[in-house]
Amino acid sequence: MYLLGIDIGSSSVKASILNGETGEIAGSSFYPKSEMTIIAAKTGWAEQQPELWWENLKLAILEAKSLARISGNQIIAVGISYQMHGLVIVDKDQQVLRPSIIWCDSRATEIGNKAFMEIGNQACLNSLLNSPGNFTASKLKWVKENEPSVYEKIDKIMLPGDFIAMKLTGEIRTTASGLSEGMFWDFRKNAVSDLVLDYYGFRKELIPELVDTFGIQGHVSATVAGELGLKPGIPVAYRAGDQPNNALSLNVLNPGEIAATAGTSGVVYGVSGEVKYDPQSRVNTFAHVNHSGAADRLGVLLCINGTGILNSWMNKNAGNKSYSYEQMNAMAAAVPAGSDGLSILPFGNGAERVLGNRNIGAQMCGVDFNRHDQRHLFRAAQEGIVFSFKYGMDILKGIGIEAKVIRAGKANMFLSPVFRETLANIAGVTIELYNTDGSAGAARGAGVGAGYYASFDEAFAGLKKLDIVEPNLSEQDKVNQAYQIWQKNLDKFIEN
Numbered sequence: 001m002y003l004l005g006i007d008i009g010s011s012s013v014k015a016s017i018l019n020g021e022t023g024e025i026a027g028s029s030f031y032p033k034s035e036m037t038i039i040a041a042k043t044g045w046a047e048q049q050p051e052l053w054w055e056n057l058k059l060a061i062l063e064a065k066s067l068a069r070i071s072g073n074q075i076i077a078v079g080i081s082y083q084m085h086g087l088v089i090v091d092k093d094q095q096v097l098r099p100s101i102i103w104c105d106s107r108a109t110e111i112g113n114k115a116f117m118e119i120g121n122q123a124c125l126n127s128l129l130n131s132p133g134n135f136t137a138s139k140l141k142w143v144k145e146n147e148p149s150v151y152e153k154i155d156k157i158m159l160p161g162d163f164i165a166m167k168l169t170g171e172i173r174t175t176a177s178g179l180s181e182g183m184f185w186d187f188r189k190n191a192v193s194d195l196v197l198d199y200y201g202f203r204k205e206l207i208p209e210l211v212d213t214f215g216i217q218g219h220v221s222a223t224v225a226g227e228l229g230l231k232p233g234i235p236v237a238y239r240a241g242d243q244p245n246n247a248l249s250l251n252v253l254n255p256g257e258i259a260a261t262a263g264t265s266g267v268v269y270g271v272s273g274e275v276k277y278d279p280q281s282r283v284n285t286f287a288h289v290n291h292s293g294a295a296d297r298l299g300v301l302l303c304i305n306g307t308g309i310l311n312s313w314m315n316k317n318a319g320n321k322s323y324s325y326e327q328m329n330a331m332a333a334a335v336p337a338g339s340d341g342l343s344i345l346p347f348g349n350g351a352e353r354v355l356g357n358r359n360i361g362a363q364m365c366g367v368d369f370n371r372h373d374q375r376h377l378f379r380a381a382q383e384g385i386v387f388s389f390k391y392g393m394d395i396l397k398g399i400g401i402e403a404k405v406i407r408a409g410k411a412n413m414f415l416s417p418v419f420r421e422t423l424a425n426i427a428g429v430t431i432e433l434y435n436t437d438g439s440a441g442a443a444r445g446a447g448v449g450a451g452y453y454a455s456f457d458e459a460f461a462g463l464k465k466l467d468i469v470e471p472n473l474s475e476q477d478k479v480n481q482a483y484q485i486w487q488k489n490l491d492k493f494i495e496n
Helices: 050-068 109-119 121-128 136-146 160-169 176-181 194-200 222-228 242-249 308-318 325-333 374-398 417-427 438-449 473-495
Strands: 002-008 013-019 025-031 075-082 088-090 156-158 236-241 258-262 266-272 284-287 298-304 343-345 363-365 405-409 430-434 465-469
Touching: 002 050, 002 160, 002 242, 002 438, 013 050, 013 438, 025 050, 050 160, 050 222, 075 160, 075 242, 075 438, 088 160, 109 121, 109 136, 109 194, 121 194, 136 194, 156 160, 160 222, 160 236, 176 236, 176 284, 236 242, 236 438, 242 258, 242 266, 242 298, 242 438, 266 374, 298 374, 308 325, 308 374, 325 374, 325 417, 343 374, 343 473, 363 473, 374 417, 374 473, 405 417, 417 430, 417 465, 417 473
Parallel strands: 002 075, 075 236, 258 405, 405 430
Antiparallel strands: 002 013, 013 025, 088 156, 258 266, 266 298, 284 298, 343 363, 430 465
């Protein structure tokens, strides 16, 4: 039997078909083949059309099925991973009322900061484990204040994964894990947050019906099944935000385990068995996929907005699209650690939570026109991303989450030897790289939710370790020195 995993990203939408018995991917595809459009009508804004996710998803599923060479009747369950913190709003006919305000949109930052002060810092942290910040609830408040005629038509609000589940099943539902990432979940009451609803003046009816993260969340409609060549009625049995799902895909489920990813944005995600939060809300705590009333499992998330998007910017603008990413990696490797004094702050994709919701922009420091060329730019960009990880990991360490081993999929920035070796050196830990990604994790999650797998151990029996990266003692001093220069440059911009 086969399991369909869906991953709704901001760059592309991916579908993978997993052989449930072997744990191998039978077919996988993504659309569009170039990056999906992000609408930025104003500085700090970022929107996407939800229907664009759906149209690209249909293409990806059809191609994945063709590559897998299987009948749609052999697929027994669907799992969904999705870009976190986005806001999708629909009317009573399930029609989208405006483009989705996605994760990297920073327009609601001040709304969230004001809420943090007026509700009270400690009240927010005790209940939400975070500041309302620039999350989904604050984005909805922006719509209420700035587009009242749109707000009045809202029947239900959703996260991106809820929208995709709605398109598959015709039913609008959500999860506690999803609501926690949107700042709609009260961890003290284990219920939807009246604190947030009352403060922002939202009707409770806007929140969809709750379903479990793992379990039967709805069934693929006959219409959609006919369009995609699937069996009508197969269950959607799992949904989770991309970072909790990335941790799941790496079998990171227990306290002390760490997962990392470096796609458009970069994330270090640690699992805690205790309620932990950063008093300044620079890193954020959400319900992990296996959080329950019986056992606390919280995911503490460090997010850097400008990760793969910086590397992509370098490819387009410093490389004039003349080089493949593999060629860029080789050019970066030709430069010594520290990039001969060139330092890049990778904060050019909106306000950064790790910087207290400041938007300092990306910065290049120490450029020498006589010494530095494209190779230095490529290396300094990758080192700058790693150093932003280190900066955030020190915050995680301060609240008791310290990396012993970092697990990641061998994809995106982790394909670069410079990136992964610099991270191993600056963190002083082993990095384990696996044959997985978000869509494969969502497929395994669907197998658990549908009862095809009896346990997580059974679901992850096919997970394979592809590579191990150990710290290089001879390089650590150089990398640490470069980090000190990088941090001094960062401090100057934070203080201004």
